[in-house]
Amino acid sequence: MIKAILIDDEKSAIQSLSWEIENFCEDVKIIESFTDPLDAISAINYLKPDCVFLDIEMPEMDGFQLLNSLKYRDFDLIITTAFDNYAIKAFRESAIDYLLKPIDSDDLVQAVEKIKKNKNQNGLGTELKKVLTDLVPQQGYNKIGLPLVGKTKYVAPNDIYYCKSDGNYCEIFFVDGSVEMLTKKIKEIEEIISNKYFFRVHNSYLVNINYIKEFVKTEGQYLVLENGTSIPVSRSKKNDLLKLLDN
Structure with missing residues (x-):
């Protein structure tokens, strides 16, 4: 059984994804879900999930910043996003998958199958570590200060x-x-x-x-x-x- 944590700033998105998983992915058990990234960081470090479904575009802290804040990283990752851009396409080059919203059940099942394959062959978190090192370096996601008038x-x-x-x-x-x-x-x-x-x-x-x-x-x-x-x-x-x- 794959233990999963869901993270999305929109509660409706979590509810929708939860329904898809419960109805189409019998090998996945949702152990927690979060709309607050800071709460999610603590839970991931403590609960040590097998898989995390992560929304990249969040207002308080984006998904990449969340990943770089984690101490525990030995899990597989599925990105959920409404934006199909170059940075997200890079994940498809690796064993990590991503799901475009609204999430299609067939795409979800395919992503979960990829995780099951990783678990059997490569060990959890292998590609996540590669992404954090190569595709999403910590320095690359530091905030940029733009000097505007008065601020x-x-x-x-x-x-x-x-x-x-x-x-x-x-x-x-x-x-x-x-x-x-x-x-x-x-x-x-x-x-x-x-x-x-x-x-x-x-x-x-x-x-x-x-x-x-x-x-x-x-x-x-x-x-x-x-x-x-x-x-x-x-x-x-x-x-x-x-x-x-x-x-």
Whole structure:
């Protein structure tokens, strides 16, 4: 029997997932569920589950921050999310699975089967440790302090789609659709948000590579981001960008 903990800031999402598990996954026993990430951290460290279903997008503490806060990590992980972006796709390259909301019962059963296979062959938590080391390094998810007028806004790197220069100003475009104007040049912003996931693709653009969907090499060459935004790529930046994306 697989002992599971469910974590999601939305109670309705937990209720829905619980119903799916109880009706389609007889090998899974839900031992606890949480809407508060801090409570979940304590429970995971104490109860030592076999599997955790984790919502990545949570307001107080995102899923990656929660993972990096754990002392006990010897469990298998299933990400639950409404966002199908580059960072989440990386999990599919490993033995860890992810479920897009609304969760499909067939996808859930397939993910649980993968966990059962891991348990028999690789031992629990093997791929989780790899993700925390390679795909989601702790430093990469530290908050970034953006100096706005009269305040500093702290955001996670993956809250930002891209930055656009406007002379001595810089616009920051966020995943939630909001935009902030900073009274700094893009070079200064590049230094502030220095991170392995950001790349200066053009004199006027700094892009979060997690959200790159396509690289169009015709018509002047440009990127298409997950939200449909087109970003020009300088010829001098093309080779370095391709090397980065291929690694």
